[in-house]
Amino acid sequence: MQTISHKTLILLTILLAVFVVPSSISGTAIALPYIARDLGDEASLLQWVVNAFNLFFACFTLIWGSFSDRFGATRALRFGVGLFLLGSLVSSFATSLIMLDIGRAVAGIGGASVFACGCAILVKSFDEKERLKAFAFFGTTAGLGITLGPTLSGLLIDSFKDIAMGDTIISWRAIFALHFIILALVLLLSKVLPQDSHDTQNEESLVKSRFDYSGAILFVLCIFGLMLSITRLSHLDSITLAIFLISLASGIALSLHQRRLHSLGHAPLLDFSLLKNKAFFGFSLVAVISGFSFVILLTYFPTFLQVVFSFSASFSGVFMLSLTTPMLFCPFLVGKLLSKGIDSRLLALIMSLMMSVGIFALLASLLLENESVQLACMILSLFIIGCGMGLHAGGIDNLALSSLKGENVGLGAGLLNTLRLGSESIGVALYASLMVVFIAMAGLTDSHTRALASGNIASLQDISKEILANIYQESFIYTLTICGILCLVLSLFVYNLLRTYELKRQS
Template identity: 45%
Template sequence: MTSELSTSEAATPTSPPEATPSDPRRGNLTLAAVLLAVLVVPMSISGTAVALPAISSDIGGGASGQQWVVNAFNLSFACFTLVWGSLSDRFGRGRLFAAGAATFTVGSVASTLAPNIVVLDVARGVAGLGGAAIFSCGAAILSSAFDGPARLRAFALFGTTAGIGVALGPTLSGLLVDTAGWRPIFAVQAAVLLVVLAATPAIGLGRPAGDAAAKFDLLGTVLLVLGLLAAMVGIVQGEPWGWGSPAVVASFVLAVALLVAFARVESRRPAPLLDLELLTHARFMALCLVPVAASFGFVTLLTYFPTFLQFVAGQSSAKAGLVIVLLTIPVVVGPLAAGRAVGAGVNPLVVIWISLGALIAGDLGTSAGGPRHGGRGHRGAAAPCGLRNGTVRRSRRRSGARPRPRGEGGYGCGSGEHDATGQRGHRGRGVRGAAHRSRHPQGRGSAGRRRRRGQCGGRHRQGRER
């Protein structure tokens, strides 16, 4: 790191500052610790999907259990990003960043040692809880630790590092699964975060000087988390339990009731967890819908496409990871290209429209490639999907939307949406059921043999009649 990454001026001695001092080396160590932690979170999201078939073969769990390996992380991440941001104003960003890194480490270690799918699902939820703190508090640390051009460079590295994590996750996980199994994936993540924890003293653990302790909205937090949890249970368990079953209907009714109560409570709070006034700004809401589109068109593909490539196309974990690289590399390149285009005078909304067009083209191309092509038909279509997700991150920041750092996390948005597509159309079997039927359209076992014999017998009878 260059000396340009200088830190902000030291705060008054009456309150220990959270921002790094003027020492460039300490500032660079703070930046390195934040970026290293940020690298692990998207790597865990994109890399875990590649390991799902190996996890199923080792500890079982069925389609629903496998979905919760991904969904538990996403649910925790989405629910607690706002919560960690609110708590950091009260207890200090550096302190909660360290707590998040420790929580993620504990979740990763528990995932490595998980004896069954239930323990693994819970451990992934714990890791998602820590990941939310890393992203929320990490961005706040960089904002308070750097000023001017140094802050711009720090946030550019923040976004690029997240893109590298998304791109690196499938490849690294695929290689580890083929060589050492799925458990080392989580062990590597824990090892990296132990290094981050060793560097956290350089960040500073106190509240920034001059910041008053903010009030924490406990009731709003409980209502939001429970409401999203009830909605997620209904979406994920709708297929195996039946969409009209009492448990699923009760989950959706409870979710609606809790979220309505959350909205009413937040509208009356002087310091709400979520400022509902933002929902009245049409431009802000329109731009917030862009990452929702990414959740449907990109994150869903990133989550379930590796399983499709392995079960339907018959590819190894390593090869599936390499195919996913085509989907994730544009996430690294896209922000740089979008930043240069906007800097050259291109309207940010034009960049957003181009990126959404790339998403649509990529998803349509991916849908056109069937299992009989062995995954080859999807490779050319994967890159446009990733290009959309990469370019839109940079252009959204310059499009005039009212900034809201605590609620802007792209990974948190739409965590429920990509659950809704996971099991659609195949009751109780999900991706693996679809894969089985794609490979064996005539069926397997006695029923399939009877159908095949019936077809052959019909042809013989026609020959004898002729």
């Protein structure tokens, strides 16, 4: 029997890795203007500093889950953390945007293993009573990573912005260097993780549960093609159309392939038949809304603050606490609300509207003339959106999976996380592309458009900062309005699906 101290070390190892993943997502965006100054402001390549991690994280979460089942959770986690570490190392020493994008993609592939395999290790290492506390720490640590990511990154950038290593200013590289150090410690501590047991499944079970490589390839092609076509919105051409058609064809082929596997009794990578369950689909859409509201603000609002309000990186990070702090307490609030008998459909609608209407409250605050009042209203609007996200993070998985009544819960979890992570990746890509489109409509040259879209206004000395700030703010308002309308439409779908489900259940 394992000692308590041994279990504590297991938990500490997993939590260290868990902290790095969300902080890598939320903390990298604040560095984009500084990356643009050092490596160039090519908009499409700069977008992929964020998109590459999000995309590959989304695509490989399901894949690592399958690897964990077949090859062992500990073995898979070690290999994944090794990839994450390698990606962080490449990112730290990147000399071009392409090299940085590749590093971020590798980090995203490895980072996906932390959530997929880390949960499996906790289930294996702790009994039922201990498991509740372990997963509470797991969720809290993930919330801390999201909350402190922008603040910590901003402090690192400002602390190292004047420190050079040879001919290279450290600046934003310190973020990835910190990730490397923490992940190296995780690998050292991974010796305490439980050894993987041998698979005792019979041959027939192994065949039916074998990993769906064809589905994985089609899934990656579909999401990658969709994101790539979105990033090319600013210059629509035959290549963009071809990429979109490849994505569409891959999506159709994936759907047909998954239906075929389901009919044969094999475990599909994604079981789209679960979307016929209106309650599951309705609750899952709340996760999609978060990708087009909270996540895009978490990713790009720090750049907005630096361009429009001339905030430093560290102060922008502190300002973002108004958005991220609710992640520390709202997940616990959901359990209390549900235990007191609040209608789960009403709660889901509240989550959706807080993230949707919060966007329009933020937009309204930007129209105020008094800067002090404006900043106070911005903080309040971000806090409302953050609360909607925090409530969603604490309860939507439980509500969605409980609606399946024990049937295909594993596949349901996979589909839910795919919808969540896929919408986050697409939302971030859509926001960045729309910003480029609207900035270009202001009549700037291509080079000026790229620089302003990336937040690299230091290189635009031939145009006043006030003009650039106005163009950026107008483009931000147009872009966020589109995202807000999309979130409101999705909220109506949530209401309609859950209402239809309830009427059908009562009849």
